[in-house]
Amino acid sequence: MSDFNHNNNNDNALNQQLYSVLEKTLQAGVIEQRRKRRWGIFFKLLFALYFLIIIGMFAATPVLNEQRKFMDSDGNPLNEYTAVIRIEGEIAATTDASADKITTALRKAFKDPKAKAIVLRINSGGGSPVQSAYVYDEINRLKxxxxKKIYAVIMDIGASGAYYIASAADEIYADQASLVGSIGVTAASFGFVGTLEKLGIERRLYTSGEHKAFLDPFSPQNVNENEFWKDVLNTVHVQFINAVKKGRGDRLQDKPELFSGLIWSGEQALPLGLIDGLASTGSLARDVIKAPDLVDFTVQEDGFTRFMKKLGSETIQRFFYTSSEIQLR
Structure with a gap:
C-alpha cells in the first residue's frame, strides 16, 4: 500500500513538473509573440514616419526651388530677368512637352512683369501636330x-513639330551645328499580312463601316484607302506650311525644298530664312534681350510623380499607344 502511495506521489510530482514546464513554455511563447508584435508595430511606425519624411521632402523641395530661382547668387530678389521655357523630347499629350504644360508656362511668363522677354529653349525632333498647333496658337494669342517679345533658341534639334512652335516666336536662333527644319508630316505603321496565317492563327475582325479598319496592320492595303490617307497627311502638311509662312513671313526664301521634309544645319538654315541668327540662350539674354539672368518657367512634375514614371508606367503607356498617329517629324 505504501508503495502504491509512493508511486502515486511520484506521478503527481512528475505531472506538476510537466504542467510547470508546459506553463512556462506557453508563457514564453506568449511573451515572444508580444515582443514580435511590439517590434512589428515599431517597424511599421518607423516605416510610416520615414515615408512621411520622404513625401515631405518631395513636397518641400519644389517650393524652395521656386523661391530660389527668382533670386541672384547672393540671395537677393531679381528685379528683371529672361523667362526660359524648355521644350524637350517628343511633343505629345502624355509627355513633358505637352501643350498643356507649355501653354501653362507661357501664360505665367507673359503675365510676369519682371520677365523682360521669353525664350523657348527647344531640343525636340517634333511630335503631335495637334499639340504643336495648340502651342503655336497660344503664343500668337498671348503676343x-x-x-513682350518671345524668342526661340534651337539647341541640338528643332525639327518638324518643334519648328512649328518656334515659327510663332518673334525671332529664332540656333547654333551653327543645330538641326533645323523638317517641315513635313509622317504616319508610320507595320504590315503583317499573311503572318498570322503562317503561324496558324485565325484573326477575326468585325467592323461597322466599310473603311473602319483601313489602318489595320493585318489587313491588305487598298489603293483608294491609301490615297485617302495621303490626302489627310497632305492637309496637315498644308496647315504646317501656312503656319510657318505666317510666322516667318518675308524672311523665308522662296524655295519649295523648304517644305519637303528636309533638315538643315543652323549655318545652312540662316541664309534660308529658317532662323534669324546664331546664338545660345545665355548670349541671347545677355546681348539681345539685355536681361542676362535666366529664370526657368518650365512646368515640372513633382518629384514623386517623376519617381513613379521612372518605374516604367509611362514607358508601358507609350508602348501601347497607337502606331498610326500622325506625327510632325
Whole structure:
C-alpha cells in the first residue's frame, strides 16, 4: 500500500513538473509573440514616419526651388530677368512637352512683369501636330495681349513639330551645328499580312463601316484607302506650311525644298530664312534681350510623380499607344 502511495506521489510530482514546464513554455511563447508584435508595430511606425519624411521632402523641395530661382547668387530678389521655357523630347499629350504644360508656362511668363522677354529653349525632333498647333496658337494669342517679345533658341534639334512652335516666336536662333527644319508630316505603321496565317492563327475582325479598319496592320492595303490617307497627311502638311509662312513671313526664301521634309544645319538654315541668327540662350539674354539672368518657367512634375514614371508606367503607356498617329517629324 505504501508503495502504491509512493508511486502515486511520484506521478503527481512528475505531472506538476510537466504542467510547470508546459506553463512556462506557453508563457514564453506568449511573451515572444508580444515582443514580435511590439517590434512589428515599431517597424511599421518607423516605416510610416520615414515615408512621411520622404513625401515631405518631395513636397518641400519644389517650393524652395521656386523661391530660389527668382533670386541672384547672393540671395537677393531679381528685379528683371529672361523667362526660359524648355521644350524637350517628343511633343505629345502624355509627355513633358505637352501643350498643356507649355501653354501653362507661357501664360505665367507673359503675365510676369519682371520677365523682360521669353525664350523657348527647344531640343525636340517634333511630335503631335495637334499639340504643336495648340502651342503655336497660344503664343500668337498671348503676343496680342502682352507687349513682350518671345524668342526661340534651337539647341541640338528643332525639327518638324518643334519648328512649328518656334515659327510663332518673334525671332529664332540656333547654333551653327543645330538641326533645323523638317517641315513635313509622317504616319508610320507595320504590315503583317499573311503572318498570322503562317503561324496558324485565325484573326477575326468585325467592323461597322466599310473603311473602319483601313489602318489595320493585318489587313491588305487598298489603293483608294491609301490615297485617302495621303490626302489627310497632305492637309496637315498644308496647315504646317501656312503656319510657318505666317510666322516667318518675308524672311523665308522662296524655295519649295523648304517644305519637303528636309533638315538643315543652323549655318545652312540662316541664309534660308529658317532662323534669324546664331546664338545660345545665355548670349541671347545677355546681348539681345539685355536681361542676362535666366529664370526657368518650365512646368515640372513633382518629384514623386517623376519617381513613379521612372518605374516604367509611362514607358508601358507609350508602348501601347497607337502606331498610326500622325506625327510632325
Amino acid at each position: 496680342k495681349i502682352h507687349n
